Amino acid sequence: MSADALKREAAAMALDHVEGGMRLGLGTGSTASWFVRLLADKVKGGLDVIGVPTSEATAALAREVGVRLTTLDDVGGLDLTVDGTDEFDPALNLVKGGGGALLREKIVASDSERMIVIADDSKRVKALGAFPLPIEVVTFGAGATLRAVEKAAASVGLSGPLVFRSRADGSRYVTDQGNWIVDASFRQISDPKALALALSGIPGVVEHGLFIDLASMIILAGAGGVERIDPV
Numbered sequence: 363m364s365a366d367a368l369k370r371e372a373a374a375m376a377l378d379h380v381e382g383g384m385r386l387g388l389g390t391g392s393t394a395s396w397f398v399r400l401l402a403d404k405v406k407g408g409l410d411v412i413g414v415p416t417s418e419a420t421a422a423l424a425r426e427v428g429v430r431l432t433t434l435d436d437v438g439g440l441d442l443t444v445d446g447t448d449e450f451d452p453a454l455n456l457v458k459g460g461g462g463a464l465l466r467e468k469i470v471a472s473d474s475e476r477m478i479v480i481a482d483d484s485k486r487v488k489a490l491g492a493f494p495l496p497i498e499v500v501t502f503g504a505g506a507t508l509r510a511v512e513k514a515a516a517s518v519g520l521s522g523p524l525v526f527r528s529r530a531d532g533s534r535y536v537t538d539q540g541n542w543i544v545d546a547s548f549r550q551i552s553d554p555k556a557l558a559l560a561l562s563g564i565p566g567v568v569e570h571g572l573f574i575d576l577a578s579m580i581i582l583a584g585a586g587g588v589e590r591i592d593p594v
C-alpha cells in the first residue's frame with residue numbers, strides 16, 4: 363500500500379471518534395487533508411459538526427469540500443482535534459510543522475479536550491530529531507534569535523545546522539502568521555521537554571514544533587493494518 367493510502371486509512375479510523383455536534387480542530391498536511399475530505403463525506407450524509415482550521419490551506423480545503431468552519435474565539439473550546447505529525451516517539455511526543463502550520467496547530471490542539479494524531483508508520487521514531495525541528499521566529503532580529511536558539515540547544519546538549527526555510531523559488535518561507543521558520547537539525551533529541559522549555563524562553567521564538575503531552579492517541583497505519591497507540 364502506498365504512503366498516501368496508509369494516510370487515508372489512518373484518517374478513516376479517526377472518523378470513528380467523531381460524533382454529531384462536535385467542535386473539531388482540523389489539522390494541516392497531507393494526512394490531515396484526508397481526514398477533512400472523509401469528514402466532508404460524512405457531513406454530506408448528515409453529520410453535523412463544525413471545524414476550526416489550523417491553516418489557510420486547511421480552511422480552503424474545508425470550504426471546497428463543504429465542512430462548516432468557525433473560529434476558536436467563536437466556538438469556546440474544542441472537543442477533538444485530528445492532525446498529522448512529522449514524527450512521534452514512544453511517549454507520544456511529536457515534532458510538527460513540516461507544513462509550516464505549527465503555531466496555529468498548537469493553539470488549536472491546546473484548546474481541545476483530545477488530540478488524535480493520524481500517521482503512516484514512517485512517522486514512528488525511537489527518539490525525535492531525525493526530522494528537522496521547525497521553530498517559528500519573528501522576522502525582527504531573526505539573526506539574534508538564531509544565536510539564542512543555538513545557545514538554548516547547547517544548554518541541553520544539542521547542536522546542529524539551523525536553516526531558514528525557503529520556498530521552491532528560493533524566497534524565504536513565510537507562515538500564515540507572517541513569521542519565518544528555522545529548521546533545526548538536532549538529529550537525536552534525548553530530552554524533548556527540556557529542549558521545549560529552553561526554546562520557549564527565547565523572546566523571538568513564537569513557537570516550536572515540539573508537541574509535548576498534547577497527543578491523546580496515535581492512529582498509525584502500516585502494512586500490517588491500523589494500530590491505535592495510547593499514552594503509557
Ligand SMILES: O=C[C@H](O)[C@H](O)[C@H](O)COP(=O)(O)O
Nearest residue numbers: 391392393459460461462463
Ligand atoms: O505544519 C504541518 C503539520 O504539522 C503537518 O501535520 C505535518 O507536517 C505532517 O504532514 P503530513 O501529513 O503531510 O506528513
